[in-house]
Amino acid sequence: MLWFERQVVATLVSPTLDDQQRTAVEKYVDDSLRAMPEHLRAGVAAESVLFGAWPRVQRIFGGLDRRALDARVERWKASRFDVVRQYVRLLHSLVLFAEYELTPGAAR
Amino acid sequence: MRKATLDADVVVIGSGAGGAVTAAKLSAAGRDVTVVEEGPWIDADAVEPFSLEEMAVKYRHRPAAALGAPSIAYAEGRCVGGSTEINSGLYHRLPGHLVESWREEYGIDEFDPDTLDAYARRIEEDLVVSRLPGAPPPSSALLERGATKLGWRSVEYSRVFRYDTAGRGVKQTMSRTLLPQAVDAGATVLPNCRVHRLLRRNGRVVGVRCRRTVDGVVEDLTIRADHVFVCGGAVQTPAILHRSGIRGRVGTGLKVHPMIKIAARFQHPVDHGGVPMHVVTEFGPNLSIGGSASRRGQVAMALAESSDNIEDALAEWERVSIYYAAIRAEGSGRVIGVPGLRAPIVTYRLTESDMSRLARGLVHLGELLLASGATELYPSVADGPVVRRHDELGAWWDSVTRSRASLMTVHLTSSVRMGEDRARTGADSFGRVWGCDNLRINDASLVPDAPGVNPQGTIMAIAARNSDHFLAES
Numbered sequence: 001m002l003w004f005e006r007q008v009v010a011t012l013v014s015p016t017l018d019d020q021q022r023t024a025v026e027k028y029v030d031d032s033l034r035a036m037p038e039h040l041r042a043g044v045a046a047e048s049v050l051f052g053a054w055p056r057v058q059r060i061f062g063g064l065d066r067r068a069l070d071a072r073v074e075r076w077k078a079s080r081f082d083v084v085r086q087y088v089r090l091l092h093s094l095v096l097f098a099e100y101e102l103t104p105g106a107a108r
Numbered sequence: 109m110r111k112a113t114l115d116a117d118v119v120v121i122g123s124g125a126g127g128a129v130t131a132a133k134l135s136a137a138g139r140d141v142t143v144v145e146e147g148p149w150i151d152a153d154a155v156e157p158f159s160l161e162e163m164a165v166k167y168r169h170r171p172a173a174a175l176g177a178p179s180i181a182y183a184e185g186r187c188v189g190g191s192t193e194i195n196s197g198l199y200h201r202l203p204g205h206l207v208e209s210w211r212e213e214y215g216i217d218e219f220d221p222d223t224l225d226a227y228a229r230r231i232e233e234d235l236v237v238s239r240l241p242g243a244p245p246p247s248s249a250l251l252e253r254g255a256t257k258l259g260w261r262s263v264e265y266s267r268v269f270r271y272d273t274a275g276r277g278v279k280q281t282m283s284r285t286l287l288p289q290a291v292d293a294g295a296t297v298l299p300n301c302r303v304h305r306l307l308r309r310n311g312r313v314v315g316v317r318c319r320r321t322v323d324g325v326v327e328d329l330t331i332r333a334d335h336v337f338v339c340g341g342a343v344q345t346p347a348i349l350h351r352s353g354i355r356g357r358v359g360t361g362l363k364v365h366p367m368i369k370i371a372a373r374f375q376h377p378v379d380h381g382g383v384p385m386h387v388v389t390e391f392g393p394n395l396s397i398g399g400s401a402s403r404r405g406q407v408a409m410a411l412a413e414s415s416d417n418i419e420d421a422l423a424e425w426e427r428v429s430i431y432y433a434a435i436r437a438e439g440s441g442r443v444i445g446v447p448g449l450r451a452p453i454v455t456y457r458l459t460e461s462d463m464s465r466l467a468r469g470l471v472h473l474g475e476l477l478l479a480s481g482a483t484e485l486y487p488s489v490a491d492g493p494v495v496r497r498h499d500e501l502g503a504w505w506d507s508v509t510r511s512r513a514s515l516m517t518v519h520l521t522s523s524v525r526m527g528e529d530r531a532r533t534g535a536d537s538f539g540r541v542w543g544c545d546n547l548r549i550n551d552a553s554l555v556p557d558a559p560g561v562n563p564q565g566t567i568m569a570i571a572a573r574n575s576d577h578f579l580a581e582s
Binding site: 028031032035036037038039040078082085089090092093094096097098099100101102 | 159160164169170171172173403404405406407408409412413422425446449450451452453490491511
């Protein structure tokens with residue numbers, strides 16, 4: 001996973017998961033992204049670089065904490081821009097599937 | 109890298125419904141057959157159906173999509189047995205009226221309902237195609253109950269399942285049935301072996317170049333062969349042909365059954381172990397309604413399609429089950445094998461009429477589920493309103509748009525159509541690729557259009573027919 005993908009996934013994973021479960025979910029998302037056809041993966045990677053550019057700058061200068069990123073991802077889920085909404089929804093689908101298959105006790 | 113060379117009379121590329129039938133038929137007739145499968149040979153009992161583990165080991169790509177507006181997610185098996193290892197096992201013969209219309213439209217020789225039905229009967233006996241003994245599970249009975257209340261036709265599909273005296277069913281996948289038969293008759297199956305390209309000389313195929321992994325060691329393998337059958341499915345078959353420099357009408361005209369889904373919440377728990385076997389046929393052949401795999405992870409994903417306010421429904425996920433409306437689309441797609449890319453590019457274009465049919469399907473599915481006792485319906489439409497009453501269904505008509513509908517398919521066909529009309533087909537009436545006498549296709553690619561029903565029975569009947577033709581001819 002690229003830097004911004006890791007940040008978004010960390011935001012989307014349920015806070016009730018322990019470290020081991022969180023790692024298992026992140027690994028599933030990582031494996032799934034690797035398993036994508038190359039042209040689809042390239043598209044997602046390009047979006048990650050684009051959408052992650054400003055957050056990265058903010059992070060470097062201390063202007064982006066976890067809460068701010070959580071709020072941004074939450075807004076993006078309902079964005080009026082298809083490409084933004086679909087980017088978050090793709091990662092959210094993978095996270096949800098892994099959470100509810102890998103962690104029987106997980107509840108959001 | 110280690111190099112190796114093998115010789116075979118016939119190489120069959122792919123081990124799913126088409127490849128397994130071909131291998132079993134040809135090896136039973138005494139031909140020297142080698143089956144090449146890109147995926148691993150997984151014990152059919154080793155992983156739970158529709159689980160995350162199954163997706164990891166038996167699926168080709170976990171998320172893959174045909175590009176377009178809307179894009180359509182699709183699933184393919186990548187293991188010995190192909191998609192028969194991961195599908196629901198629902199079985200249906202090809203409707204006779206489609207056989208006749210395709211024969212006329214594409215000029216397919218010796219293609220008639222009686223011939224195909226005869227092949228289908230033999231396959232049904234071999235695989236023990238049967239109905240569930242006893243009462244259907246609640247997830248399936250719900251469909252029947254809703255249809256009865258509305259006065260709609262519904263049928264219980266047969267399945268490729270063998271049942272014991274206690275009623276326990278085992279899906280008769282290719283790795284459990286025809287592939288062992290082929291091996292017993294002398295065929296060799298090479299798992300973990302990816303075909304890079306076909307080797308051609310003077311208008312004939314002389315072999316295949318592959319890369320296989322044996323005990324962790326990778327080797328370049330060349331298999332010299334007198335005849336090659338490509339049976340990789342409607343996406344991989346044209347991709348292999350493109351990588352080998354064979355184009356023409358190859359990879360065009362891809363057809364799918366796009367599905368739109370609803371996660372339905374009931375007042376009582378619903379079973380989640382399998383897939384409902386009832387299908388509502390009231391609006392057939394262009395629209396059908398049925399049930400999908402509904403494990404916990406799938407329920408979570410389906411609920412999240414429409415809304416983020418899903419905590420309540422998720423907490424009661426045992427009461428939620430997923431159902432679909434599938435259409436025969438007017439639109440079509442392309443498969444493009446690109447040198448240097450492992451995966452082909454797949455595109456699909458739905459027409460306005462297709463989008464309208466999907467919206468109609470979603471509304472009909474909603475009516476059915478409310479009639480069957482559902483209390484909340486979550487459509488697979490981004491920000492699609494959650495429906496609780498019949499009079500709220502109308503809101504869905506406008507919500508099924510290209511940017512908001514989330515579609516998927518598990519049925520892909522027609523990327524190298526068969527027939528004698530060279531302007532519209534990539535192979536002759538028996539799957540022989542135009543311009544290459546000893547290269548045949550024998551899988552879903554040949555099916556001239558989306559059949560509107562589960563295609564496994566159609567693929568197997570056509571593959572058996574074409575195999576017999578090959579044996580009679582060579």
